[in-house]
Amino acid sequence: ASFKRINEVDDKVKAFLTLNEEEARSHAKNLDEALEKEGVNGALFGIPAGIKDNITTKGVRTTCASKILANFEPVHDATVIEGLNKANSVQIGKLNMDEFAMGSSNENSGFFVTRNPWNTDYVPGGSSGGSAAAVAAGEVPFTLGSDTGGSIREPAAYCGVVGLKPTYGRVSRYGLVAFASSLDQIGPITRTVEDNALVLQQIAGHSNMDSTSADIPVPDFLSMITGEIKGKRIGVPKEYLSEGVEQGVKDRVLEALKVLEDLGASWEEVSLPHSKYAVSCYYLLASSEASANLARFDGVRYGVRSDNANDLLEMYQRSRDEGFGDEVKRRIMLGTFALSSGYYDAYYKKAQKVRTLIKRDFEEVLQNYDVIVGPTSPTTAFKIGEQVDDPLTMYANDVMTIPINLAGVPAISVPCGFSQGMPVGLQIIGKPFEEGEVYRMAHAYE
Numbered sequence: 001a002s003f004k005r006i007n008e009v010d011d012k013v014k015a016f017l018t019l020n021e022e023e024a025r026s027h028a029k030n031l032d033e034a035l036e037k038e039g040v041n042g043a044l045f046g047i048p049a050g051i052k053d054n055i056t057t058k059g060v061r062t063t064c065a066s067k068i069l070a071n072f073e074p075v076h077d078a079t080v081i082e083g084l085n086k087a088n089s090v091q092i093g094k095l096n097m098d099e100f101a102m103g104s105s106n107e108n109s110g111f112f113v114t115r116n117p118w119n120t121d122y123v124p125g126g127s128s129g130g131s132a133a134a135v136a137a138g139e140v141p142f143t144l145g146s147d148t149g150g151s152i153r154e155p156a157a158y159c160g161v162v163g164l165k166p167t168y169g170r171v172s173r174y175g176l177v178a179f180a181s182s183l184d185q186i187g188p189i190t191r192t193v194e195d196n197a198l199v200l201q202q203i204a205g206h207s208n209m210d211s212t213s214a215d216i217p218v219p220d221f222l223s224m225i226t227g228e229i230k231g232k233r234i235g236v237p238k239e240y241l242s243e244g245v246e247q248g249v250k251d252r253v254l255e256a257l258k259v260l261e262d263l264g265a266s267w268e269e270v271s272l273p274h275s276k277y278a279v280s281c282y283y284l285l286a287s288s289e290a291s292a293n294l295a296r297f298d299g300v301r302y303g304v305r306s307d308n309a310n311d312l313l314e315m316y317q318r319s320r321d322e323g324f325g326d327e328v329k330r331r332i333m334l335g336t337f338a339l340s341s342g343y344y345d346a347y348y349k350k351a352q353k354v355r356t357l358i359k360r361d362f363e364e365v366l367q368n369y370d371v372i373v374g375p376t377s378p379t380t381a382f383k384i385g386e387q388v389d390d391p392l393t394m395y396a397n398d399v400m401t402i403p404i405n406l407a408g409v410p411a412i413s414v415p416c417g418f419s420q421g422m423p424v425g426l427q428i429i430g431k432p433f434e435e436g437e438v439y440r441m442a443h444a445y446e
């Protein structure tokens with residue numbers, strides 16, 4: 001059914017970079033036989049999955065949507081892929097994204113632009129745009145994305161599907177090609193909250209291969225989505241409903257809060273006063289980390305090597321020049337500058353201090369409230385080409401998702417109606433490692 005749907009719609013949506021139909025079909029067949037003969041089962045038994053192309057898959061091309069990795073076949077699976085395999089899911093292919101997960105629209109892919117299934121003139125969001133569009137178009141029931149500053153939640157909102165960024169440390173990053181290691185998390189994109197919880201259950205938990213993955217027990221998420229939210233306290237940051245937010249987005253969020261109230265929760269206005277610094281702080285820190293992480297792509301160790309070089313240094317330079325796109329180069333330059341001696345204290349160190357203030361804002365509010373609720377993004381999806389020449393406008397799409405990564409807390413985007421004909425996302429933010437409470441609220445609303 002998945003391949004049939006992909007054949008019908010993917011030439012318009014363009015969500016997939018790589019499809020492994022033959023392997024997927026034989027894997028599915030083997031599972032059927034194992035079920036028949038040995039009663040083999042699994043939480044995701046036979047369910048097709050699409051994987052963002054910055055998550056390594058053994059023997060299956062993993063490009064990060066970058067020309068520099070156009071021919072890269074990893075020799076190992078990411079921890080999350082092992083989790084899906086254990087649950088007997090069937091991976092059918094790899095999904096388009098902004099190059100190295102840098103972007104909010106998928107227009108930074110080194111290969112082609114994925115389109116929003118609701119209206120193909122519009123962006124699907126990014127950087128996990130392929131992951132969100134594939135679910136929205138009915139090509140697969142679930143996908144994995146990654147979220148460094150909003151890259152699961154923003155495309156989920158723009159495509160009208162459910163996307164969760166887990167608490168930093170909840171899911172192993174082993175096998176996720178690093179963008180900004182202190183912010184990156186892998187998470188599921190699905191049609192429903194229940195599906196989302198089911199997938200997270202299979203990929204969460206400590207791994208010896210990632211020292212930042214948390215060694216704390218993973219609760220049974222499904223048992224927490226009871227529909228019961230009576231007496232729950234919701235904080236609504238005034239900064240998230242201020243000017244600059246599309247009227248239709250505000251209206252839908254206020255309507256959603258009314259639904260939650262009718263279910264017995266209560267809400268009050270709160271403040272996250274340092275949120276206004278989050279975008280600047282994030283672009284300094286994320287770019288700094290990216291400049292270090294992307295140093296490994298040198299034409300020697302991975303991927304594509306330039307043919308046009310006369311000596312070693314020129315080979316590095318030309319491989320990187322030919323392999324990386326404009327946005328990736330912009331970030332490497334910004335990050336290298338921010339980390340250089342003489343500027344380190346003024347930029348990188350300052351941004352680290354601001355990050356602490358932002359984190360404290362969340363800690364304070366979450367002492368008194370069970371969850372924080374607001375929009376996922378200030379607007380709905382925009383038209384392809386509309387913002388691509390203006391990086392600062394593009395960066396502003398993440399004002400409401402970036403603070404959550406800087407604070408390390410979990411957050412989900414669930415669909416909450418439409419504005420100007422395009423889907424709106426409701427963002428529900430929780431306490432560290434309380435994805436279960438986030439799911440509970442999201443599921444009650446849904």
Ligand code: GLN
Pocket residue numbers: 101102103104126127146147148149150151152179286398
């Ligand atoms: N849009 C943000 C960026 O370009 C977030 C990306 C992400 O979460 N991977 O960095």
